[in-house]
Amino acid sequence: MRAAHIRRQQKGRQMRNAHSIRIPVPADEPLSRVERRKARTNKRLLEVARQLFSEKGIYWAKVEDITELADQGKGTFYKYFESKEALICALLKEGLDELTSETEQAVRNVQPGPNALSAAIEARVDFFLKWPEYLLFFHQVRGMMQLQVAVGKELRAIYDAHLRWLAQLIKPAMGAGQAGSARDIATATAAYVSGVLTYHVLFEGHEATRRRRQYFIEMLDQSLQPLIKGGNRSR
Amino acid sequence: MRAAHIRRQQKGRQMRNAHSIRIPVPADEPLSRVERRKARTNKRLLEVARQLFSEKGIYWAKVEDITELADQGKGTFYKYFESKEALICALLKEGLDELTSETEQAVRNVQPGPNALSAAIEARVDFFLKWPEYLLFFHQVRGMMQLQVAVGKELRAIYDAHLRWLAQLIKPAMGAGQAGSARDIATATAAYVSGVLTYHVLFEGHEATRRRRQYFIEMLDQSLQPLIKGGNRSR
Amino acid sequence: MRAAHIRRQQKGRQMRNAHSIRIPVPADEPLSRVERRKARTNKRLLEVARQLFSEKGIYWAKVEDITELADQGKGTFYKYFESKEALICALLKEGLDELTSETEQAVRNVQPGPNALSAAIEARVDFFLKWPEYLLFFHQVRGMMQLQVAVGKELRAIYDAHLRWLAQLIKPAMGAGQAGSARDIATATAAYVSGVLTYHVLFEGHEATRRRRQYFIEMLDQSLQPLIKGGNRSR
Amino acid sequence: MRAAHIRRQQKGRQMRNAHSIRIPVPADEPLSRVERRKARTNKRLLEVARQLFSEKGIYWAKVEDITELADQGKGTFYKYFESKEALICALLKEGLDELTSETEQAVRNVQPGPNALSAAIEARVDFFLKWPEYLLFFHQVRGMMQLQVAVGKELRAIYDAHLRWLAQLIKPAMGAGQAGSARDIATATAAYVSGVLTYHVLFEGHEATRRRRQYFIEMLDQSLQPLIKGGNRSR
DNA sequence: TATGAATGAGTGTTCATTCAT
């Protein structure tokens, strides 16, 4: 029965933004206490979700686990996220945004060309060593993308946008005549970095992996640099 | 699967295996009709599970979906597998066995050395193009390995054995003085191949990926060969 | 998450019918013990639902209340009915079928004409006095029909079919030239009978109402007979 | 509404009514701006509730839907109504008051006797054609009356008062020796009118029903007049 | 032996109501 099953669209769930008050105010007016609190709650939920998803996996981490650890009522969760799946989307976005911005910052300091790729690799490795929680999360999300699940499509779109961005980043570094497209290299970069780190964290643990940071960066560099050099299709 | 589904009163009850019949028989005696039937049922269940796991994912494929498609009673399932998790383990084993044997066969025909690595890569790519069902399944299973769930440990052990085997295979091909261990290269090989193919199947579909077989093999070769050559940068 | 929200169609939920066995058998072969048990469970659930729906109303009677009173596991319920709403549909069908068949039997014994209408009224009153549980249930279901709820349409169709049948039954009794159509009279019949009995059971209780059976039948007859007589549109 | 929602710690806390201000004021003093505002808010909430209850049904219309459409804070709602159930009571009262007053006005212009009944019927039909929102609402409320829920009793009392009033109105019109009491006729009147209109609006829509206004008035008249004439069949 | 009916703990989600601001 329950208004049953008429999944309703996210309705007006945006934070009331500072401009909706009558008296004109500068756009950067500090948030009210209530708004700051809301932002904090939202952040806290994402944070806790990231942690629990990485400990138990997105399937086994229950909404209630999250709200409990975040010390929130279960209902509160649904004020911030339309569903558990929406939370997954939000967290994916947040993670990729962070990864993107850290990578951009790293690349900004080097000359375009092979060094840019190296910088991107390093930033990517560092991202996952800094946020190991995202390793399993991204991994599981990639698994969901292929499924009929409702969010599958959306997750794929979010991820795809990231790969397109990465391809743009890599393009200037590519030599002429290389076999694959920038997109292929971007894909390989994402796949190699996540793949390798996931395996090593899995079998050796996070600390041991972190200690070998330099090694992984070099290894990945050795594996990826050949791909942006042209003309060597033969074996 | 149900997270805390540890009722499992029947814990440790051994799978009734085909050899538990009273009358001792020579190991190589031809199987009786009953035993052949049992083997067939077992195979059928694994086959159907592989298909459904790849279509819906291990979580969303229900035991009932499997038994229904396999045209077996639900109770029958539990005669062959102690639990859904046990089925996942069995399927992982079967898949890795197949991958192992196909790789061994491919490697057997080439000289030890870099060509052996190339042959292994090619065999690995071909395996996943031939059995695309395993791509998502292995992917998801790798996700499960990291969990505290009991089955995580077991899956990890199975996978670990495979990586150890792969390391042994690769060892003779390695140059002196290369930075990583054979195990590291084996890990990278597994990670790169699955990672790249998973991404491409995800974003381009299976057929498009299959058509680019040659490209992927070369790309992976370019990425992995440098790792077994010694004398590279530092450390 | 839960295979989430992909409401699946009722799949193959029909009772295995006697004809699916290989050896040809007479269509009226007695049901097996298992099948008899299933039929009993189904019947019991409907019975209990009828009772609870009439005591608490369809909204306030919970699925668990029903299964508990029926002494069944909650899961069992969903083996027999796809959802609570499906149960409501099934119960509506069952009730209308019963009402239809009792009315038909009563009408069969009288001459076509006004007496047929009287017989139908009497049968209808008797139905609700015999099954007072249906009074509130039908009432609430009529309320649901107008809503956007998923089942609304289906319920309306079921009810509509009943009214069409009732109109056919009444048609031969109608004089020429009466203002309304047979459908209008059928509607009035249904409305008057349920309406009056509902109010009286509500304010006087079931027993008192039952004792006045004869009175209600005559009253309804007085109210409905004029409608099938033609030519008196004036006041 | 939630069935067993009897937390209600604030039980018996009176609605803070507008007259609870300290300074005594003459009862007929014009309302202050604040009080006028309060009255307006109250009216607005009832109005919106009437609309939403008729569109979605009392169960499916959420308190939040109401406050949102009324452009009020959710907390405000509870300043005006102790609970959703209290709102339903208030709306029932308002509707019956309106119905009563429209009927009284209509009856005032005709001679006592059968014409009074006709006038009452006409007024009643017109009421529901003018306020179709009340059709489903009253219907659902009648359903709630039969429940054990606390509010059931209260609703029943409100409705009962209305029927008593209607009986008084009808009494002078009744002939001697008619079978039923004035109350019975009042009940039949209420039941027939709501019943018939509800069915027709349900199956034909509001507009079609409204166009047949004259027909329904005559039909109901034909059905109800016999009941106030004495000397009929037996008993 | 094979079956599938029965189970019930466990999930995501809802929504009337409260209360701090």
Place this chain on the structure above:
DNA sequence: AATGAATGAACACTCATTCAT
């Protein structure tokens, strides 16, 4: 006073697993 963020009990429904037949 007015608000709306927070709450958590309640509910429909699921599905791995058991066990009587």
